[in-house]
Amino acid sequence: MPDSPMMAARDFEGMADAGLVEQVRRGEPLAFCAVMRRYNQPLFRVARAIMADDAEAEDVVQESYARAFAAIGGFRGEAGLGTWLTRIVINESRGRLRRRRPQVDLDQVERTQEAGALILGFPGGKVVDDPEVDAARAEVRRLLERAVDELREPFRLVFILRDIEDRSVDEVAGLLDIRAETVRTRLHRARRQLRAALDATLADALRGSFPFLGPRCDRLVETVMRRLRAERGWPDPDVA
Template identity: 45%
Template structure:
């Protein structure tokens, strides 16, 4: 062997890889770029998926990291029966559920067991609406209020419904993909999604009450314009005296 030749050549780059199969093949060959592409493409999905189960950002981040470690050390088990993102989401759910079981075990040892899963607090950062650059401050404030209402409503869903809602409504997964991730039947996904939406409608209707008084407001310049227009018409018809 030529002494100048590197006996440990660098793994192939994944910069040109586009399909799941190509990325996985590059990752199996040890290409750092493949691992990075996979992570950057799936970070938000896995974070949101984890947040549907675990109670805070820090733990969700731990779940995402553990998910990648498990996935990257067992890439040979990826059979392309589902998209790579879906396969990763399924692993994330399993990791998150394991973390929750451990949490429950610790809670029980502390004599503070909760029997009702709906008592678990699991806030999510799931409604990441993009605000147009030219949006007015008032519109931005209203959008922020709506986002907070939605996040609060999703937060209050029991975990079994919250997971389905995030995967179906937020991540736009199909029924089949969601069922694969959660390890349940298509019918279970459909039922839980319908119930989640029903609960959200009821919750949002209750939470929105304080804001209803300010909806369809008709004040300021628009109010003045109507008043001035009608007064002008009345004066023209001699129905009101000019002051």
């Protein structure tokens, strides 16, 4: 037995999914805490992809956990725990949308999309511990999140599962009960639409890039003038 509640929490954090499920079935609260900590981010992202709202996505995840806890006795492990939880989140999210508004036929949505071949890339890079870099990265993330929010739900969900959660095409197809080719098509269109949206947004931002105004401008002017006064014997303007 663990020596303390803190030790128990650490033990559960390192436990495999199957072990956690068994402990949850036994009514161990720390095991369910470990499950939530393990899956909070991917599940929130899926809910956010469908609901397009932070607060609603959080509500969906909370309700989905409640449903999962109530149904844990029926979990047989044919799919992974993460897959099972993800399907609960998808069902809960879409159920809320159905109650809110009529569904749009997905084939009709796809037929309205224009063909295109622009692909949005997400290059990696070394993480730099710099406040200005962090602020710039945060602003880029906000721009991307707003652009993702503008996607229709079928494309937004595939994009988040595939490009943000890094799930395979086959995993996404299984989760959404669609063909792998449909996943690829929606992902392609989502990337194209994001590229178009970001191109328009960034075009305005680029016109204001690399500013050199205010104190930076003043500092450079003063540095150059100080050098010229020394080289050319110009009088110091502060000396009357």
